[in-house]
Amino acid sequence: MERQARRAQVLYHAKRLFALQGYHRTNISDIVAQARIARGTFYLYFQNKKELFEELLNEALREISARIHRIRLGPNEPSPAQQLRDNIVRVLDFVLAERELTDILLNHAYDLDRDFDGRIRNFYAHIIEQIQRSLELGIKMNLVRPCDTRTVAICILGGVKEVAAQTLAEPHPDVNQLAEQILDFGLRGVATEELLRAAPGRTLEKPH
Amino acid sequence: MERQARRAQVLYHAKRLFALQGYHRTNISDIVAQARIARGTFYLYFQNKKELFEELLNEALREISARIHRIRLGPNEPSPAQQLRDNIVRVLDFVLAERELTDILLNHAYDLDRDFDGRIRNFYAHIIEQIQRSLELGIKMNLVRPCDTRTVAICILGGVKEVAAQTLAEPHPDVNQLAEQILDFGLRGVATEELLRAAPGRTLEKPH
Amino acid sequence: MERQARRAQVLYHAKRLFALQGYHRTNISDIVAQARIARGTFYLYFQNKKELFEELLNEALREISARIHRIRLGPNEPSPAQQLRDNIVRVLDFVLAERELTDILLNHAYDLDRDFDGRIRNFYAHIIEQIQRSLELGIKMNLVRPCDTRTVAICILGGVKEVAAQTLAEPHPDVNQLAEQILDFGLRGVATEELLRAAPGRTLEKPH
Amino acid sequence: MERQARRAQVLYHAKRLFALQGYHRTNISDIVAQARIARGTFYLYFQNKKELFEELLNEALREISARIHRIRLGPNEPSPAQQLRDNIVRVLDFVLAERELTDILLNHAYDLDRDFDGRIRNFYAHIIEQIQRSLELGIKMNLVRPCDTRTVAICILGGVKEVAAQTLAEPHPDVNQLAEQILDFGLRGVATEELLRAAPGRTLEKPH
DNA sequence: GATGAATGAGAATTCATTCAT
DNA sequence: GATGAATGAATTCTCATTCAT
The missing domain is CATH 1.10.357.10 (Tetracycline Repressor, domain 2)
Known part of the structure; x- marks a missing residue:
């Protein structure tokens, strides 16, 4: 369940960024910065x-x-x-x-x-x-x-x-x-x- | 007019590729390959x-x-x-x-x-x-x-x-x-x- | 500090290359080869x-x-x-x-x-x-x-x-x-x- | 002798450009533009x-x-x-x-x-x-x-x-x-x- | 000789993804 | 699990040089 919360957190920030800038202009750096997680952590929750x-x-x-x-x-x-x-x-x-x-x-x-x-x-x-x-x-x-x-x-x-x-x-x-x-x-x-x-x-x- | 013809040729092929694959999936390599011109030639006709x-x-x-x-x-x-x-x-x-x-x-x-x-x-x-x-x-x-x-x-x-x-x-x-x-x-x-x-x-x- | 050490390492090799060959003859490939780092790593430490x-x-x-x-x-x-x-x-x-x-x-x-x-x-x-x-x-x-x-x-x-x-x-x-x-x-x-x-x-x- | 005059013309303009901008910032395009000759003509008078x-x-x-x-x-x-x-x-x-x-x-x-x-x-x-x-x-x-x-x-x-x-x-x-x-x-x-x-x-x- | 369109090797830079710690 | 440094493939763009007309 903790896992789900983390996922949700990342999804939340990614959603905002994608809406604001679109898919291509939003990069992983933006997402992890917003979600305040490390680059590698992202890949613990999402394949890509x-x-x-x-x-x-x-x-x-x-x-x-x-x-x-x-x-x-x-x-x-x-x-x-x-x-x-x-x-x-x-x-x-x-x-x-x-x-x-x-x-x-x-x-x-x-x-x-x-x-x-x-x-x-x-x-x-x-x-x-x-x-x-x-x-x-x-x-x-x-x-x-x-x-x-x-x-x-x-x-x-x-x-x-x-x-x-x-x-x-x-x-x-x-x-x-x-x-x-x-x-x-x-x-x-x-x-x-x-x-x-x-x-x-x-x-x-x-x-x- | 020659110049315009070349431009038109490139535009034609780029148009098809963009329609087929969109902007991001279409790269310069694709365009020049389709138009059968060299990489550099592209930049004679378009800034980017x-x-x-x-x-x-x-x-x-x-x-x-x-x-x-x-x-x-x-x-x-x-x-x-x-x-x-x-x-x-x-x-x-x-x-x-x-x-x-x-x-x-x-x-x-x-x-x-x-x-x-x-x-x-x-x-x-x-x-x-x-x-x-x-x-x-x-x-x-x-x-x-x-x-x-x-x-x-x-x-x-x-x-x-x-x-x-x-x-x-x-x-x-x-x-x-x-x-x-x-x-x-x-x-x-x-x-x-x-x-x-x-x-x-x-x-x-x-x-x- | 680790970061500074890496920067220093790259600076050291770049310095030698620039002294030897000058700015224009030294390219990023040379530098990263000498410093034994990957291309992208260079850009983690220097803008360009x-x-x-x-x-x-x-x-x-x-x-x-x-x-x-x-x-x-x-x-x-x-x-x-x-x-x-x-x-x-x-x-x-x-x-x-x-x-x-x-x-x-x-x-x-x-x-x-x-x-x-x-x-x-x-x-x-x-x-x-x-x-x-x-x-x-x-x-x-x-x-x-x-x-x-x-x-x-x-x-x-x-x-x-x-x-x-x-x-x-x-x-x-x-x-x-x-x-x-x-x-x-x-x-x-x-x-x-x-x-x-x-x-x-x-x-x-x-x-x- | 005509040939020498052409060479001199190109040399004259190249000299000014090199002095102004240096070797690397001066490109053949600049030179031929200043000398009012065609790109290819340059190579009739100079190897490179x-x-x-x-x-x-x-x-x-x-x-x-x-x-x-x-x-x-x-x-x-x-x-x-x-x-x-x-x-x-x-x-x-x-x-x-x-x-x-x-x-x-x-x-x-x-x-x-x-x-x-x-x-x-x-x-x-x-x-x-x-x-x-x-x-x-x-x-x-x-x-x-x-x-x-x-x-x-x-x-x-x-x-x-x-x-x-x-x-x-x-x-x-x-x-x-x-x-x-x-x-x-x-x-x-x-x-x-x-x-x-x-x-x-x-x-x-x-x-x- | 003159032209300038075409070439393509080469350079810089980005960024999703991996992996040792 | 978490981290973030490292990776390198992929991409854009430049420019000296060539060559058909």
């Missing part, structure tokens, strides 16, 4: 620089994945729109709680290693698929207008990513307000006209 | 690796900027929606025509240099402002529903960026179809309900 | 080659400066001639004790860097001024004949420098004998005729 | 950079050698002191007429090549011998007091060298005045007391 970075990146991927829940249908479930809203809020909460990790994921996770790039690509591809499935479900339920679900899913992902990226720079963003704007924009973008007509108000949700 | 990369990046930024036209209003102008569509098509045309440059811009332009990161941030910030101004104009014209124009602008930029990024991987994407989907999604996302009701068809444009 | 050289040169300048004492007048002080003799002996002692440093200073300290050349020029300019002041004092005391003290001071400096340079090549020079010759030549060169007449012997000093 | 430098240096050595005449005794010859004065004046005239060559010889002729250093050492050794022989002749003639002629010769050479070096920096030095000071200092430094007593005036020459 890449492994450390990978661990941070994995944490980000894992955490974000965990915050995106599959849309569940059922009488006791919140409305799909509410579930989407919850997903967005959870992701943005993570973005703010872990600005450094997010920064690393969005801005510094490329240019490392071939299989690394692949992993991130897969991660996003997976999210795109999830969104796509939701859209297809929505179409079946007549909530979503027919469209090229893949392209629209990509647009939605891109929108969230860019909001996340831009949000990093802001001191005290209002997550709920951001989520609302994203949701409103996205839902209107995909809603059937019937749905829009039925629910002209601000929160665009299926009437019960 | 960074300058070469900068030149490529600048080309991408310049070209994309040039393809995003400001929305013009007037009796002889195409409809705003058509102008947006044209912008998207022009940008996606560039993405396909210069997949490598796009790849570099989207995936490998970070983690280089402090002032570099800044330049790219400015580039996107500028585009966000442009979109935001268009949205505000649309609101005044009652084409766009009131909303947090900055957040929505960020969503739109993100959508286009992500489509561009995903499109890079596809062999023969249909640019018009992609543009149509983006436009449709985006316009519905921001349209006033009045406008939506008036134009229920697929192409969401203001009726004349 | 120039800094190392500078350190050696500074030592030479400092040491020589320290050995040239200002002429003191007073009832308990040795005669001015004796003080001059002591200065010369101390400098020549250094020359022999640190042949390599002297060689570097006299023969290899040019052609490096602009500000470097300046530093050495200042060093000699300072010594010329010191000699000049002594001569002027001597004139006031009627020990030295009136003359262009600056030019004569330059002659004296040049004489000592050249003796030092030539002495480097000799295996077992007699420092006292050399000093005596320099002193005798220099003093007679500047002495008033009155003084010469009063002290016709070998050691040309003011009679008490 | 070193040969060019060597040629300049040889000119300096040759010219200075030529200006140092052996002391001739005889009824129709000027006095030895006058001959010495003439030697000094000729050398200083050269110093001023060819400041750049002198600068090169005094400040930038080391650190090139092993055999180069040797050549310069020989040059000075030769001059020292000449002076030494003059001194020995003087001793025989009872003009010069007995002394370690080699050390004194070195002092004399050093004096002249240093005056030459310092003179380079001055805008309009008075060569005759400098020569007079050097001569006066040097002659008094070596004169027999008998000679000094016989000729107490300023110009220390053997009475006829």
